[in-house]
Amino acid sequence: MFDKACKFLRERGVYLSPQDLGHIQPLTRCKVVPKHTIIMHQGKPVTKLYFLNSGIVHLFRTHQGIDHTLGIVSSNEFVSTPLYLLNGQPSSCALETLTEVEVLEWGKPQVEEIKRLVPKAYDMELVLMDRVLNWVQDHQIDAHCLTAEERYHKIMQQQPEILNTIPLKYVASLLGIHQDSLSRIRKQYGQKMA
Numbered sequence: 288m289f290d291k292a293c294k295f296l297r298e299r300g301v302y303l304s305p306q307d308l309g310h311i312q313p314l315t316r317c318k319v320v321p322k323h324t325i326i327m328h329q330g331k332p333v334t335k336l337y338f339l340n341s342g343i344v345h346l347f348r349t350h351q352g353i354d355h356t357l358g359i360v361s362s363n364e365f366v367s368t369p370l371y372l373l374n375g376q377p378s379s380c381a382l383e384t385l386t387e388v389e390v391l392e393w394g395k396p397q398v399e400e401i402k403r404l405v406p407k408a409y410d411m412e413l414v415l416m417d418r419v420l421n422w423v424q425d426h427q428i429d430a431h432c433l434t435a436e437e438r439y440h441k442i443m444q445q446q447p448e449i450l451n452t453i454p455l456k457y458v459a460s461l462l463g464i465h466q467d468s469l470s471r472i473r474k475q476y477g478q479k480m481a
Contacts, residue, residue: 288312288315288317288340288391289308289311289312289315289391291338291363292338292340292365292391293308294363295338295363295365296411296414299414299418300410300414301407301410302407303405303407307405307406307407310401310404310405311401311405314397314400314401315391315393315397316391316392316393317340317389317391317392318389318390318392319387319388319389320342320384320388320390321384321387322384322385322386322387323383323385324384325381325382325383326344326366326367326382326383326384326390327367327378327380327381327382328378328381329348329349329377329378329379329380329381330377330378331377331378332375332377332378333367333368333371333372333376333377333378334372334394334395335367335392335393335394336365336367336368336369336392336394336398337365337366337367337390337391337393338364338365338390338391339360339361339363339364339365339366339388339390340362340363340389340390340391341362341388341389342361342362342384342385342386342387342388342389342390343359343360343361343362343385343386343388343448343449343452343453344359344366344382344384344385344388345357345358345360345382345383345385345457345461346358346359346360346366346380346382347381347382347383348379348380348381349381354460356457356458356461357380357426357461358422358426359385359442359449359453359457359461361446361448361449361452364418365418366390367382368415368416368419369398369412369415369416370416370419372398373395373398373399385452385453385457386452386453429441430463435462435463435464435468435469435472436472436475436476438461438462439458439462439469439472439476440476442458442461443476455469455470
């Protein structure tokens with residue numbers, strides 16, 4: 288149940304002992320969430336922290352009736368932040384499952400208990416916040432410095448599974464382009480590969 292989350296943390300220098308895991312396991316819920324389920328609502332307080340064991344979710348913001356995809360996450364990542372969970376602030380965006388997903392889930396009382404029982408919890412929290420800040424910075428840099436074609440190529444290299452799994456309207460929204468433009472990019476890229 289924890290293998291992927293532990294690997295995520297180890298890759299970032301946080302090593303949990305068997306005793307740490309013994310404290311965390313009873314406070315953790317592993318569940319399967321159906322496709323097209325909103326697991327974090329825009330404008331409402333964040334109530335859960337999730338680790339995505341499998342599946343694909345998208346982070347989006349609805350503005351003037353239009354959904355704008357901010358990110359697409361495919362497995363082995365934390366997909367909500369402890370900051371919003373612990374301070375009770377409303378989320379500025381929403382999180383929806385695009386496929387059936389398996390998540391590890393913690394509510395605020397469970398996260399607070401983990402912080403009380405597990406000495407490395409502070410390090411875990413710093414790792415998650417660092418990951419969020421790096422993700423935001425990378426997306427900002429890409430949005431300003433890369434063309435839609437270059438961002439599409441980056442998705443092909445880093446997350447090829449999403450291109451064959453989810454409707455392309457989410458990829459087009461992430462790239463900030465119309466679906467027709469995405470079709471043109473895909474066609475041009477296919478010709479370059481041939």
